[in-house]
Amino acid sequence: DSGVTQTPKHLITATGQRVTLRCSPRSGDLSVYWYQQSLDQGLQFLIQYYNGEERAKGNILERFSAQQFPDLHSELNLSSLELGDSALYFCASRDHRAGNTIYFGEGSWLTVV
């Protein structure tokens, strides 16, 4: 158990819909990262937050947005979903105190039908 919690574990939704994925980082970790894993694109970095502020943006689509709340949990919002958005979405948190180790959650499997 990495200590990073993601919900839901599995989600099936229709094209055009909107979903929210939730992440609770490890206790005390201030940085949260979101990644998308698909067969053709591999692991793609989407966005990073540090203590509530956006820190870095990767290949995140305009239809996607995220935020980190004062309690440090984060949400990834995916809207106007397309079939190609079907993927495994990972959240990770960074322990800046211990060699910058980055721990991943179990992921949220999103299937768009």
Place this chain on the structure above:
Amino acid sequence: GEDVEQSLFLSVREGDSSVINCTYTDSSSTYLYWYKQEPGAGLQLLTYIFSNMDMKQDQRLTVLLNKKDKHLSLRIADTQTGDSAIYFCAESNSGYALNFGKGTSLLVTP
């Protein structure tokens, strides 16, 4: 963006050593990581190495870093069937995001 390259597939016999190789292009990488992903599971951090080190050993795992050639390797001693998984190499520059390779599928045969 910067690239991280890994071979896609490796097959070894149980009890042998496995060596998974990785090359990266970003000379400002400060941390290099190895993650393991089993089918249907998340990414498990195996080990990491700071860029000013050239070797790190942790039980059956040995990480070698050649910073001049930007080459990283993961050696698994006495490989077991439970080591069958996808192994990802990743690099990071200080507090920034990890940049992953596409992963090496390790198959351990009895």
